[in-house]
Amino acid sequence: MRVGACPGKEARRAAITFGTLLTGYDGDGHTRCVSDLQEIRDAVRQFIAERDWQQFQDPKSLLLALVGEVGELAELVQWLPAEEARSRIAKEPLHTRVAEEMADVLIYLVGMADQCNIDLHEAALAKVERNSRKYPVSEFLGEAPHRG
Structure with a gap:
């Protein structure tokens, strides 16, 4: 979990970082931020x-729990027609x-990252960067990648 992902600090990262928390100011008057993932990690640890x-x-137990929860999520939408899923999920x-x-x-993904000592924030940003090279806009604009 990464500390210091503050809005405005790195414009490119701020554009794709979906969660930071303002935690106050340091002794020099600089804004301190902490990743939402770190707050989740700390709450789960407690x-x-x-x-x-x-x-x-x-890691094994958390991975199995994660798979189970993904299954429960999938079960909620598995029989919804694809064209209706978004509108149905938007309603109670x-x-x-x-x-x-x-x-x-x-929660289980953050817990597994904690157990494996993986900075999930950095890993996700690195993966997006790798995927941007693997799937350049010039070749994949409006096209889903095919496995073959």
Whole structure:
């Protein structure tokens, strides 16, 4: 989890970073920000510690929990016609159910990153950069990549 992803600090990154939190000012009057992912990580660490569940927090167990939660998310939309999915998810009660399952997915993903000592923020930005080279606009504008 990365500290210092402040809006305005790096315009390019700020444009694709979806979560930062203003946490105050340092001694020199500079804005301090912390990644939303770090806040989630810290909240989950506290939740786990309060229940003495550390012994259940290993990469394999978290991955299996993550897969289960992705399945629960998929189950909510699996039989919806593709052209209706967005509008149906925008309405209750499905909107809340999807948000809850997405939160579970994110929590387990952040927990797995924590257990594996992976900076998820940096890994995601690096992956977007690699994909931008792999799928240049000049070749993929309006075209889905094909596996073949």
